Amino acid sequence: MPLGTLDRTPPPFFRQGPSALTKLVFFSALALFLMVADGRFRIVQPLRAGLAVLLLPVQRTLAVPVQMWQGGADYLGGLDQALKASRDAEARLATQGELTGRLNRLTAENEQLRGLLGLQPALPTRTLAAEVLYEAADPFSRKLVINRGQTHGVALAAPVAGEAGVLGQVTRLYPLTSEVMLLIDKDAAIPVLNRRTGQRSVAFGGVYLPDGGGMELRFMSGNADVQAGDELVTSGLDGVYPPGLAVARVLTVERRVGESGFARILLQPAAEPDAVRHVLVLAPVGRTQPVAATTAASAPMAAKAASASAASAARAAR
Template sequence: MPLGTLDRSPPPFFRQGPSALTRVVFFASLAICLMALDTRAGLTAPLRTALAAALHPVQQLMLAPVLAMAGGRDYLGGITQARESAESARAQLARQGERALQVEQLLRENERLRGLLELRSRVNVVSHAAQVIYDAADPYTRKIVIDRGSSHGLRQGAPVINEVGVLGQVTRLYPLTAEVTLLTDRDSALPVLLPRKAIRSIAMGEPRRGALELRFVAANADVQVGDVVETSGLDGVYPGGYPVGTVRQVDRRTQSDFAQIELTPAAPPDGVRHVLVLDPLAPLLPAAPAASAPASGASGGARRPVPRGKTP
């Protein structure tokens, strides 16, 4: 073959065209121009919108398997959760049924015991809802003022409680308002009972620490931290069984025969807005038996019987 007929052009693989640097500069400049035009004039917004609308069916088609798997997983998980909830509900219903049977049995037993012992039924105490207006102006006392008074049926010495326990007692009564002395006041005293060991005591206020202190409890008494303290109902003011506080600290290392017991109030007075005022318990209790009259001859000695037919 003659040499003049040979194709001396490089094959397509070796045709490189513009250099790499030239292409980088060109496409970078084009990208910068497009970004500038998009920022200034928003030229690519219609193109982007049309492209998104065109690709939406494709996206939904691609997401269909993922959504189907997620829906199936949620369905199976919902079935499992429903079965667990049903089993839990059945177990709870069984426990409630057992508890209801026990409560009914205890109620019947209580009625039989009360009938056997001829005990009086629990006194129904009349209550009055009230709202706290403000704290008392004296900084050395713990008192609050409520928006109910004698015109609303409140009585002097009425106990005041809220949803968690005893707060105090009405000490001053006005026609439209009343002053309540809180349990943490230094002049407050309340007969209480520790139900765990049936220990009676007196709860006194400690305003400096915002707590209560049990007085006259023997140092060797079985009182533990966490014991619940309730009203004893022996003062004729507070009904028995209302929460007063919880034992916070017991100190038996004292020089006296009594332990120092500190209580956390069951109803903290700070932040209280609504209270319940109960009628005093004393008017609802039976009257105390009158003292027997002294014998007629107690002051002058016994009188001798007079013989029949003779005058004294």
Template sequence: MPPDTLDRTAPSFFRHGPSPQSRLVLYAALALFLMVADARFRVTEPLRTAVATALYPLQWLAWQPVRAVEEGAGYVQSLQQARESVQEAEKQMAQMAVRLGQAEQLARENAQLRELLELRQRLSAPGQAAQVLYDTADPYTRRVIVDRGQTAGVEPGSPVVDALGVLGQVTRVYPMLSEVTLLIDRDQAIPVLNVRTGARSVAYGDPTAAQGGGMELRFTPGNADVQEDDLLTTSGVDGVYPPGLPVARVTRVERRADSTFARIYCEPLARVHGARHVMVLKPLATDLPERPPVEPPAQRKGREARK
């Protein structure tokens, strides 16, 4: 056996040293001493600082995954909150837009009602306020339905006006509703008076005119004194419309050498496309005195012969 392989240490039963109980007591006393010394005199503070400084990079590296997870969770949560905030803001904006539209509509209706009230005070003919509900289903006519009928005392032929002028005429009456034919309807005609010249004529509806409809003075001589921007009002000779109500304004006059009559186009002053609140007047014919009885031709001839 080689000499270097021999165990030259003494057997265990020849060893001598402190017993385990002695070592426990020694280490416990040492630990107690260090605790008291550190609490009283801070003897281990430099060592603790050095160890903390040496271990800080390891602590930082160990904290990064946890920090990344927390930041990721916070980002996802903040993104969800931002989306919810955006959706809530969009809902509020939509509600505010609806309220703003309603407020503007109410403001326009209030303005129209004030104008109608001022018009009612200026008119001598009795009338009642009405609201336009909808247009008729016939696409070839220009008629609307109002919420006043026979129960409210509306009569066929009653003039209908808004705050700006004559809108049309009641052509059909139902118990709760009435049908109003607008001035721009092809079958509608109204006697008018040129305020500047005092000449009377008849304005007819022209639904084919620009901007959805207009009016035209037909059978007017080519040499008639009619100019652009002339104001046309009701003449009152028909026994339906009170005199002096604004009807239309002349927008174009065409005089042709090959025609005896001039083409005179007019624009209605009333809101024929956007009227909401109107005034239904009593027909003027109900307030006119009765016509004298027609004298038979034989009696008229006899009376003339006696003269």
């Protein structure tokens, strides 16, 4: 067989196209072109949308087992939570039932004891809901203005309380609004009772604390039984505040016996005036019937009476 007739081309297995580097450069350029074209001209957006529509049934079909597993787990978890909440509610209901029964027994016993001792029964305090309008612009005082006044039956020197405790008392009346002096004001004073020891004292405002306004107990001896964390409530001896309302908590006690003989006791108010929006206006303890609108001329007399009661309470504490 002549050599010239032989096929000198390599078999298909040994045929080689473009080099690997050429392919890398080509496809890299193509990918870059497609990314730029898609980002600038949205060329691939119709293709992507078509593929999404075609693949949606497949995705939904493949997601059914996962959804069934998750739904079953959520159902079982929710069932367990519901059973646990039901058990907790039954336990709380039983506890509240016991407390209610105990409260009813104590109330009946209290009425019997008051009847035996000939004491006047405790009178309920009238309350009036009010909303805080704004804080007074005076930079040297801490006062709030509420949307209840003389026409709503608010009395001068009426206590004002929030959800957490006493906020202050009404010091100025207008026909539709009232001005409330807060307990943290420098001119505020309130007789208090230490819930732990039963000791009476007077708390004064006008103290600066790092997180806002505070109060302090004055005229307390250096060896007085007062500890940090003690809860102070209204004593009810001033004839203005009902007894048992939360006032403040003892923050720090500095027993400076060597200097003045009195301890410096700082208090954290129970109610935060900066966070309160709605308040309750209480009728003073000495007034159990609805009070008529107070005239502007009687305001100074009531303010003097309130300050005199605070001064007498301070003297009693000393």
